[in-house]
Amino acid sequence: MSSASLLPPADAQPPVRHPDAPAPGEPLGAHYEHCFGCGPGQPHGLHLEARAGDGVSLTAEFTVQPAHQGAPGLAHGGVLATALDETLGSLNWLLRTIAVTGRLETDFVAPVPVGTVLHLEAEVTAVAGRKIYSRATGRIGGPEGPVAVRAEALFIEVKVDHFTEHGREQEIRAAMSDPDQIRRSRAFEVNP
Numbered sequence: 089m090s091s092a093s094l095l096p097p098a099d100a101q102p103p104v105r106h107p108d109a110p111a112p113g114e115p116l117g118a119h120y121e122h123c124f125g126c127g128p129g130q131p132h133g134l135h136l137e138a139r140a141g142d143g144v145s146l147t148a149e150f151t152v153q154p155a156h157q158g159a160p161g162l163a164h165g166g167v168l169a170t171a172l173d174e175t176l177g178s179l180n181w182l183l184r185t186i187a188v189t190g191r192l193e194t195d196f197v198a199p200v201p202v203g204t205v206l207h208l209e210a211e212v213t214a215v216a217g218r219k220i221y222s223r224a225t226g227r228i229g230g231p232e233g234p235v236a237v238r239a240e241a242l243f244i245e246v247k248v249d250h251f252t253e254h255g256r257e258q259e260i261r262a263a264m265s266d267p268d269q270i271r272r273s274r275a276f277e278v279n280p
């Protein structure tokens with residue numbers, strides 16, 4: 089059961105898919121090359137690949153690697169929470185909103201062995217001002233397999249200043265001089 093702060097308030101609205109959001113089935117790509125969740129430039133990262141779904145929903149896959157172990161042969165719970173966080177965060181592409189995780193509540197339902205493909209699906213359930221409510225599940229053994237993990241989250245919309253003010257200067261400078269990063273950031277309607 090989720091905590092009270094993850095229940096949308098009475099004046100919350102259904103989410104609205106942005107007209108320029110990627111079409112259902114289209115890959116979303118990485119939002120930042122060095123992101124631990126989705127970046128291709130992170131050797132031990134999750135390399136999570138998400139595709140747009142209908143409405144404000146998506147699917148994603150993540151293959152558990154030996155570098156992601158907690159117990160022998162089993163995925164670390166924090167890594168599984170990262171996969172859920174990344175999947176939920178990717179939903180904001182479909183809203184064209186920049187947002188960060190404020191709260192993430194995770195249920196670990198079944199152990200996930202190394203080598204497993206975690207099939208994730210996520211949707212935004214409601215939006216109230218800057219607050220975006222969402223939920224996700226991760227299944228094993230196939231997209232219709234048993235649920236191994238699930239999460240509910242609250243993301244908070246932020247301005248690009250959130251990153252430029254708080255991020256370490258060398259990475260911010262590199263990101264701002266990388267045309268690919270600028271292109272990806274524009275997908276969020278960010279003008280760094």
Ligand SMILES: CCCCCCCCCCCCCCCC(=O)SCCNC(=O)CCNC(=O)[C@H](O)C(C)(C)COP(=O)(O)OP(=O)(O)OC[C@H]1O[C@@H](n2cnc3c(N)ncnc32)[C@H](O)[C@@H]1OP(=O)(O)O
Binds near residue numbers: 187
């Ligand atoms: C060159 C650069 C390119 C950049 C290109 C960017 C690309 C896009 C990258 C995206 C990346 C995603 C990656 C994966 C997702 C992460 O992992 S994001 C990283 C993890 N998250 C963080 O680091 C966030 C850290 N926290 C914070 O910075 C601040 O607490 C926050 C979340 C921005 C909120 O602070 P704030 O803006 O001052 O907002 P605040 O007024 O406190 O709260 C607003 C509302 O939210 C509620 N709220 C806030 N926090 C919570 C909470 N924890 N629980 C419950 N309610 C809460 C408040 O109660 C308030 O509610 P109302 O009063 O409006 O009803």
